[in-house]
Amino acid sequence: MSKKNWPLWEVFIRSKNGLSHKHVGSLHAADEEMAVENARDVYCRRSEGVSIWVVKSADIFASDPSKSEELFETAKNKIYRHPTFYDIPKEIGHM
């Protein structure tokens, strides 16, 4: 095994203008340019994309799933943030 392995990159692809980039997977490459070229070959063989983002996997900081309860809890009891919380008379129609 060689010591200097190519780092891992996460790949995000915009499938067409108007849509946001979406995570599709990862790959190894020496640098960002090679990562984009490899992403073209690995993830876009059938015109799946018009734009590619690559980010070093090591640079992604993620929330901790074992703490998601407390992280997302505050949103749960704020049901008044949803339109269905309010009773609007039928006569008013769509609002």
Next chain:
Amino acid sequence: MNTEQLEKEFQARIDAEEKIEPKDWMPDAYRKTLIRQISQHAHSEIVGMLPEGNWITRAPSLRSKVILLAKVQDEAGHGLYLYSAAETLGIDREQLLHDLHIGKAKYSSIFNYPTLTWADIGAVGWLVDGAAIANQVMLCRTSYGPYARAMVKICKEESFHQRQGYEIMMHMARGTEAQKRMAQDALNRWWWPSLMMFGPPDKESTNTEQSVKWRIKRQTNDELRQEFVDKTLPQAEYLGLKIPDKDLKWNEEKKGYDFGTPDWEEFYNVIKGNGPCNKQRLDARVKADKEGEWVREASMAYYEKKSAKKKVA
């Protein structure tokens, strides 16, 4: 929370059809099973390029050559999606490749058979990709998120593989007498190894039960094999070719075909390394890895030099 409670909660999530994502807690055995299965699957895609790559330079027309090239390139892509899925479980790609190269990791035994004639390329696409598809369609709903997502992408690409193979079979089966003989011969040789692709019978398969409980697999080996036989038989009939199994007959009660037993001794023997091409396949992978080493090193050195320069500037 102790492990027992965590395991209980984990199984409850599985039973509720929740997907498991990389950073979620999972039992060690679940992680290990997935690493083994996904990496085996990845190795199979990569080694699977070899028997077909064998015919790229000898494809009978430019059309068939570009098709075969595209197909083999897809298989490389499939291998890479799967290595990437395996890496989310905390294993290094370098380690996975190392295990393959020293003969520790397995790949599908089907790729240890040779592709002797152009008709084999047809039979491989039709039968081998066909069997792979049956398995992969099931895996689109596997419980581990990254594996399921890789499978969805793979399945979208696979159907072209099977169709191009069947098209080759149609040309051969409707061609000259000699071509028809080649088509039948390819079917004869690839039929049984294709049935073996689903793995040993359920009663001998040690992993199946736990894998089904964890919803890594959602159908057993025998169920998938039955489905494959039922689907493939009419396709062979349409070609005017005969499946080499004298026990093959319709069973009205189960609404499916009864069929013979593959030679499981041969199967285990090929897995052990004694198939016709095991050595050749592994040697080719090791050679490719070795010959690519200086490229990997040089490109890292170039990148480091470039980023050092950037820092100075």
